[in-house]
Amino acid sequence: MSSRSPASDDRTWLNWAMRRIEADYTRSADTHLIPVDMPALADIALYFKDESSHPTGSLKHRLARSLFLYGLSNGWIGDGMTIVEASSGSTAVSEAYFARMLRLPFVAVMPRRTAPEKIAAIEFQGGRCHLVDKPGEVYGAAQALADELGGHYMDQFTYAERATDWRGNNNIAESIFAQMQREPCPIPRWIVCGAGTGGTSATIGRFVRFNRHDTRVCVPDPEASVFHRHWADPSVILSEDAPSRVEGIGRPRVEPSFVPSVVDRMIAVPDVASIAAARVLSRRLGRLCGGSTGTNLWACALIASEMAQADERGSIVSILCDHGDRYRSSYFDDAWLTAHALDTAPWEARLDAFFETGRLAQA
Incomplete structure (x- = not known):
């Protein structure tokens, strides 16, 4: 059977193209939801949805x-x-x-x-x-x-934010809630996801509201990004700061796909904390995770610490955005960190201590 696209009218080609994409989707399995062990926090469960397992390696x-x-x-x-x-x-x-x-x-x-x-x-x-x-x-x-x-x-x-059907139809939010059904706390207290375009946070935020879930959406954001500033003050639409070292999230301008009204909380995370967290999580999972996943983990640790201090019970779900193999020459290269004046050691120590004590120490 020929794999070449048909050379007839536009609708014939369109039908062929749609079938090609649908067939690829049918061949694909859903991504795993990975529990992250937190022995010091018996009443709080943390999960990462492993989007790195897609054929192209990312969310x-x-x-x-x-x-x-x-x-x-x-x-x-x-x-x-x-x-x-x-x-x-x-x-x-x-x-x-x-x-x-x-x-x-x-x-x-x-x-x-x-x-x-x-x-x-x-x-x-x-x-x-x-x-x-x-x-x-x-x-x-x-x-x-x-x-x-x-x-x-x-x-x-x-x-x-408009290309994905946020009400369902196999989007990431629907998948998370389906996979959480048999967990001790099946309705997450928080879903934590960074914003590059803002499309994922918009999908998740709309989905939880549409389905009336008691879930809050937190968007951790690089300090250099404009998103967290715009969320706090809608008049701020640009950032003049040097670009973030965390690839994939954070932007210098407010993107049209970012919908701040469906975001319940934003946390500004230093680049060095994101990279340190990516390295810590990589060691704990036995596989490399990208920098934006580290941004997510840092926010999850902060939220979990706050929940523990308030004697709250519940689950937190976040996203493992992409595989760390793409960053072997940067985040996982000590010489690269030194060249960019990024000392991750004290930040890694703080996060390691969080896993041991259930508290994320302040700087």
């Missing part, structure tokens, strides 16, 4: 699939069209996978400082990388490339 696999289905359904993507995306890496890896599946050229517009492992993963999937000097330049460069090539700019930062 963004879900988003990429949704964005392609959304673009196809809207008639924005056609046979032979070049797909262009602005990304910090992981979304581009996943979109390159789906573009390759549909025999479409793909170009990722990314900051030059993007981890080389991510660039290699995009190129492995047949994509091409267009690097820019400043993170804020990705939007205009991506649109310009799409215009020049007669292609389609996917624009995850605008469409992430």
Whole structure:
């Protein structure tokens, strides 16, 4: 059976493309929900949903699939069209996978400082990388490339929150609640997830409200990001700080997909704390986890400490966003940390102490 796309009318190609994506989804299993042992906190359970087990290794696999289905359904993507995306890496890896599946050229517009492992993963999937000097330049460069090539700019930062059906239909929130059904505290007290586009926090926040769950949504955010500032003061829409070292989350501008009204709490996390937490969790799980997962863990530890002090019982669910193999040359390289003046040792010690005592000590 030929794997080439049909060369007939647009609707024939569209039907072929939809079937290709649906078949790929049918072949895929759901991601695991991993309990993280916290012996000092007998009444609080912590879980991480392992999104690194997707075929493209990250949470963004879900988003990429949704964005392609959304673009196809809207008639924005056609046979032979070049797909262009602005990304910090992981979304581009996943979109390159789906573009390759549909025999479409793909170009990722990314900051030059993007981890080389991510660039290699995009190129492995047949994509091409267009690097820019400043993170804020990705939007205009991506649109310009799409215009020049007669292609389609996917624009995850605008469409992430609307491309996914937040009421259900196999989204990440529905999956979390289904997997929690037989746990001691099946309705999470908190779900903790960082924001890059804001699409995941919007999906989860809407889902818990739609289903009337007594769950709160916390978004941990790099200190340099604008999201936590905008959540506290809607008039703040830009950050002039140097870009965060944590790839995948935090932005210099408020993205259209970020919906602050469905977020119950935001926690600003120093980059060094995120990287330290990624290293600690990696040791405890016996596998490498990315920096944004570390951001999540730091917020989970803070929330768990507060719950324990208030004698609260319950569960916390967070997300293992991507595999740490993509950061071997950065977060897990001591020479890289030294070169960037990031001393993770005291932060790792604080988090190790949290697991032993159930309290996250203040700096």
